[in-house]
Every structure is written in structure tokens, then in C-alpha cells.
Amino acid sequence: MDVIWLGILASLGAGLMTGVGAIPVLFGKALSVRANDTLLGFAAGVMISASYFSLIVPGLDVADELYGVVWISAAIAAGGIALGALAVAFLNETLPHEHFIVGPEGADPGALSKVWLFIIAITIHNFPEGMAVGIGFGGGNIANGLSLATGIGLQNAPEGLAVAVALRGQGYSKWRSFTLALLTGLVEPVGGALGVGLVHISQHVLPWGLTFAAGAMLYIISHEIIPETHRKGYQNYATGGLLTGLILMMFLDVTLG
DSSP states (O other): OHHHHHHHHHHHHHHHHHHHHHGGGGGTOOOOHHHHHHHHHHHHHHHHHIIIIIIIHHHHHHHHHHHOOHHHHHHHHHHHHHHHHHHHHHHHHHSOEEETTTEEESSOOTTOOHHHHHHHHHHHHHHHHHHHHHHHHHTTOHHHHHHHHHHHHHHHHHHHHHHHHHHHHTTOOHHHHHHHHHHHHTTHHHHHHHHHHHHHHOTTHHHHHHHHHHHHHHHHIIIIIHHHHTSSSOHHHHHHHHHHHHHHHHHHHHHHO
16 A cells, blocks of 8 residues: 555655746746747656556566566567557547647547636647656556656656746736646646556556556657647757656666665
């Protein structure tokens, strides 16, 4: 039970970082497009590094311990990554949502307002991140769980600021923009509870869960974050941010793990 609560609390902490990142909008601060793309690139780098060093590699190690056959471990990792990506792709196609640049996607939104379409879009992103933190703790490896929570929390801060700034651009007040950005992160402990609970039931779920979370995050990086950072001419800054985030998360994973 201690591990379960640690997973939930750590995913909650990571989710709250969206609110921390959104604080500048309360003081009238606005990010330049260049800074926004750089920070989103940083977030993508953190997620790429976390996907491999904190999810896929540990998933392979656990599968090796459980089955002792290399090709089985590789097949489980491949299957988990594919299922995670497909799950997020399915949500992307079926849930109505709207991105800040590319506009509406998914099902017909009906009477949903623009702000709720934004919230759904960010929720699709944040749920697998929280699940990844929960799965990290559910395997009993506290260091790996802390590394994931730290890395995802770091990338949530610029994401929260980006959400708040975009909402301000849509005419919402400072406090409402801040509050909505904070609320988008509170889905992460829900994903964390699900992840840590599933893995706690059976260790055989762990390699599938770790690689599933990695696949979900990699899909989000390729389908959502990187394209949005390359549309306004600041792709070099975004790439620099990506490499910085990747290196920082790798360092954290190695030192904390």
C-alpha cells in the first residue's frame, strides 16, 4: 500500500507542475513564440529520454527476469510500445479536441466550447504521463519512479505555461487561465493510480505497462509536440531545447536510478 500511495502522490506532484508553470500568467508575463517553442522542445526531449531510459529499458530488464528469453522480452517491449501508441491514436481520433495551432481534431465536438476542446487535448497528453509514473512505482523501484516523476514534472511546467498563455490569447482572465492549466495536470494522479494498481496486482503486467506508457508518450511527442514547435520558424531553438531536455533527463535517470 505504501508503494501505491507513493505512486499516486508522485504523479499528483508531477501533475501540479502544470500549475507551477502557469504562474507567470498571473503577473501578466507572456512568452515569445521562440521561447514557447524552445520550452516545448525541452518537454519533448524529457519525454523521449524518459520513454527509453525509465520505461523501455526497465521493461526489457523485467521481462528478462520473468521469462529469461531475449526474443520474448523484445516481443513484449515491441507489443507494449505499439499498443500504447495505438491507444493514444484511438483517443485522438474518437475524442473531440482542439490544438492551439492545427485546430480541431477527432469527433464532432457538438456544443463543446473551445476551452473544453483544449482541456480534452491536454488531458489526452497527461493521462499516459501519470500512468507512467504510477507504473514506475508499481514495480517496486522507487528510484525509477522518482526519476520518472521528476522528468515528467519538469516537462509539465512549460506545458502548463503554454496552455495558460494560449487561453489568455483566447480572451480568458488571468486566474481562469491559470486554474484551467492547473486542472489539466490533475488527471495525472488518476493515471498514476491506475498504473500503480495494475502493476501491483501482478509483476507480469509490469513490462507491458512500462512499454505501453513509453509508446503512448512517443506517439504524443511525434504527433503533437514536435510538429507544433516546427511551424513558426524556430525549429532550431526547439531542437536545442529537445536535446537539452533529453540530456538532462538522461542524467537524472542515471544518477537517481
